[in-house]
Amino acid sequence: MTSPTTPARRAPSQPRGQRRRHPWYRPWLYLAPALVVYGGFLLFPLVRSAQFSLFAWDGLGASEFVGLAHYADLVADPDLRAAFGHALVLIGFFALVPLVLGLITAAVLRRGRVRGLSLFRTVVFVPQVIAMVVVAVAWRQIYAPDGPLNAVLDAVGLDALTRAWLGDYTWTLPAVGVVGTWVQTGLVTVLLLAGMSRVPNELYEAARLDGANAVREFFAITLPSVRGEVAVALTLTIVAALKTFDLVYVTTSGGPGNSTTVPAYEVFQRAFRTGEVGSAAAIAVTLTALVFAINLVVNRIGGREGHR
Amino acid sequence: MKSRRRGLLAATTVTLATTLALAACAPGTGTGDETASPGATDAEVSTDLAALGEVTLTVWDQETRGGQDEQMAQLNAAFEEAYPNISINRNSQSFDDLETTLRGALTGNDAPDVVQANNSRGTMGAFVSAGLLRDLEPYAEAYGWADRFSEDVLAVSRYSPDGVTFGSGSLYGLPQVGEVVGVFYSRSALEPIATEDELRSADWETFTGMLADAADAGLTPVQLGNIEGWPAGHVFGPIQAQHVPAEDIRALATGNEGASWTSEGNMAAAAELIEWSEAGYFNEGPNGTDYDAAWSAFAEGDGVFLIGGSWLAADLEAAMGDDVGFVVPTTADGTAATTGGTGLPFAVTEQSPNADAAAGYIDFITSDEAMEVLAETGNMPVNRTAELAPESGVNADIYAAFGAVSEEGELLPYLDWATPTMGDTLGATLQDLIGGQADPEQAMSTLEEDYSAFVSEG
Numbered sequence: 001m002t003s004p005t006t007p008a009r010r011a012p013s014q015p016r017g018q019r020r021r022h023p024w025y026r027p028w029l030y031l032a033p034a035l036v037v038y039g040g041f042l043l044f045p046l047v048r049s050a051q052f053s054l055f056a057w058d059g060l061g062a063s064e065f066v067g068l069a070h071y072a073d074l075v076a077d078p079d080l081r082a083a084f085g086h087a088l089v090l091i092g093f094f095a096l097v098p099l100v101l102g103l104i105t106a107a108v109l110r111r112g113r114v115r116g117l118s119l120f121r122t123v124v125f126v127p128q129v130i131a132m133v134v135v136a137v138a139w140r141q142i143y144a145p146d147g148p149l150n151a152v153l154d155a156v157g158l159d160a161l162t163r164a165w166l167g168d169y170t171w172t173l174p175a176v177g178v179v180g181t182w183v184q185t186g187l188v189t190v191l192l193l194a195g196m197s198r199v200p201n202e203l204y205e206a207a208r209l210d211g212a213n214a215v216r217e218f219f220a221i222t223l224p225s226v227r228g229e230v231a232v233a234l235t236l237t238i239v240a241a242l243k244t245f246d247l248v249y250v251t252t253s254g255g256p257g258n259s260t261t262v263p264a265y266e267v268f269q270r271a272f273r274t275g276e277v278g279s280a281a282a283i284a285v286t287l288t289a290l291v292f293a294i295n296l297v298v299n300r301i302g303g304r305e306g307h308r
Numbered sequence: 309m310k311s312r313r314r315g316l317l318a319a320t321t322v323t324l325a326t327t328l329a330l331a332a333c334a335p336g337t338g339t340g341d342e343t344a345s346p347g348a349t350d351a352e353v354s355t356d357l358a359a360l361g362e363v364t365l366t367v368w369d370q371e372t373r374g375g376q377d378e379q380m381a382q383l384n385a386a387f388e389e390a391y392p393n394i395s396i397n398r399n400s401q402s403f404d405d406l407e408t409t410l411r412g413a414l415t416g417n418d419a420p421d422v423v424q425a426n427n428s429r430g431t432m433g434a435f436v437s438a439g440l441l442r443d444l445e446p447y448a449e450a451y452g453w454a455d456r457f458s459e460d461v462l463a464v465s466r467y468s469p470d471g472v473t474f475g476s477g478s479l480y481g482l483p484q485v486g487e488v489v490g491v492f493y494s495r496s497a498l499e500p501i502a503t504e505d506e507l508r509s510a511d512w513e514t515f516t517g518m519l520a521d522a523a524d525a526g527l528t529p530v531q532l533g534n535i536e537g538w539p540a541g542h543v544f545g546p547i548q549a550q551h552v553p554a555e556d557i558r559a560l561a562t563g564n565e566g567a568s569w570t571s572e573g574n575m576a577a578a579a580e581l582i583e584w585s586e587a588g589y590f591n592e593g594p595n596g597t598d599y600d601a602a603w604s605a606f607a608e609g610d611g612v613f614l615i616g617g618s619w620l621a622a623d624l625e626a627a628m629g630d631d632v633g634f635v636v637p638t639t640a641d642g643t644a645a646t647t648g649g650t651g652l653p654f655a656v657t658e659q660s661p662n663a664d665a666a667a668g669y670i671d672f673i674t675s676d677e678a679m680e681v682l683a684e685t686g687n688m689p690v691n692r693t694a695e696l697a698p699e700s701g702v703n704a705d706i707y708a709a710f711g712a713v714s715e716e717g718e719l720l721p722y723l724d725w726a727t728p729t730m731g732d733t734l735g736a737t738l739q740d741l742i743g744g745q746a747d748p749e750q751a752m753s754t755l756e757e758d759y760s761a762f763v764s765e766g
Contacts, residue, residue, distance in 0.1 A: 048335075051335070052335050055334055055335055057334075057335050058434055058438070058728075059411050059415070060411060060414070060415055060434055060435065060437075060438035060440060061434075061437065061438035061439070062334075063334045063335050064334075065334065140598070143596070144596070144597065144598065144601060145591070145592050145593045145596055145597050146601075146605075163593060163596070164592065164593020164594075164595060164596025164597060165596055166535055166595075166596040167534070167535060167593045167594065167595030167596025167597065167739075167743070168593070168595075168596060168743075169743055169745055172596075252535065253535070253536060253537060253735075254736075255535065255536075255537050255595065255735070255736060255739050256535075256595040256596070256736075256739040256740070256743050256745075257736045257737075257739050257740045257743065257745055257746075258736050269732065272408045272411065273407065273408065273430070273728075273731075273732075274430060274728045274729045274731075274732065275411070275430060275434055275728050276728075276729075277335070
């Protein structure tokens, strides 16, 4: 992933020799503010969550130790399994589709030397900047039965396709996914563009001399050289897909039925609404582990040779 | 690479060790102990608020909308004027926000004195069984609340002190307003289908006949925005009231023993909801329509009926003026039976050091005089309803309906009160029924599972 910036160890006013006199805890002092914040707001809650997941607790009264029962529920409860299934479907919409679209767009932009590239970059990146809640409210309007999407379908004679997009058992999950695609494509494109702009032009010239067309050029030069960026993009978008909460909360609240519930939504629901704190913590811990596992795989495959 | 792996291993070991160490101290033990001794209810209670000295009462309410906010502001000001030694520190949040933040607030070290806690098992019931709310019986006696409130109204704020029984036992809160779910209709849209007199004297069968006529005439019979899941509960409630004995519905809705979702009546109610959906009685795609969008569409003239709660009256009247009316169709034997209840009751927290002042405050904002303020600000007072009814307009209909249902008919509790998870389960199940994803047996056994799991546990 992103390489750490080089440590500033050659401060001009500090000759090397003086370093020895610093007490051992000095580096820790520098790290302390970050460590305290990180430990207090991330590590401690994480450990506490793991602990809570072993108890049956309604958030109010006394708790009861139940061991791994909540984790067993994760496997046994079809609704919870479905929630994780939905999150996997969302990975397709949040990560894979944007990656394909981003690769195509970035490659075309790179080749075409489009005028106003920076303007275009800004425009595709804008969804990233808007708060997800705002995005979700806007898309909820778009998908409304008398909303713009159905109006457009009507206008072009596709009225057979109009439906209540967020109330349809087949189409609601894809509809929510498309919002993710819309949000993530810009990020992926901008990342890949940055990567591609670092590829030396000589490589392309050489390829062209060898008679490669645009498609071969893409697969022989562009794609391999942005492997690192692809790994970064996938990491970010997969994490976004798995932790989706606000989008689902605002657009569908998991409905219709339970057809769009996702793990993060279940965590919120159980922890704050229905008083199943232990179960919520178990889902959260599992989700965290899943995010780690998937990204470990992504970075093993994509990242290794990507670092230049 | 190797050293990195060893680092990871070490980190994992440390984490695991910490986890195990922490596992020894269970969460929530701090508050759990108090369950054993729920409050010092035998202590002397005082109703002489002026003698209490300087007190600041922190009140968390959810009276955020127009008229609600206004009545609260007026009553708080009047209270502070009557008792200059008591000042109110008001914290107002939306219903949803309050539901999610109360748990934290009540278990924290600095709990508010007075909170509005939903009657449901998931909120008031959970708080009662965790010993977080004060038993108000001594105050009820001192202030004579039983004379002022009807027993049906008080019943939905009653729990046994262990929280196991809902609907009887000690009193834990008092509401200000009444709520009743019924049928809003548009006079102009109704015209081609039936006369107003026909509708107002209609029993359920005649009413559903009108839905069929409206559908045949190409109108939208019932506007329903059910993307949130819970709105369909207010449609299902009145339907269920036609098929299931009131006592069974009370047991199901309060999560007490003795009823079953898989009874013949409930199956018939579920079947009727499916029928409505299949016969096109609802607008296009109710499961994908916003609640607010649906009543706005109704207000703009799309739809003959809207089945919903009295809380919509102010907004509908503002948009539709004289065109909107409200009616509760009767059952075949002439009783008015429908879903309804009270606004969220005001309760006193166990932690509050100012219980006397808090109870006095609740008495003040639910007093007979307060009912007048509520009526003036467009809310439906829970007491003196018929007396304070406006002469005309949709609120006249609603006040009359609430009076008829709560006094002579059957005011049936909200179904999602039953268990902490019932709100979710009911919402999803009704969406399934409307969306044609479940048949009555599947749907009702899902609800039965939620209900019976809770009952057997309790």
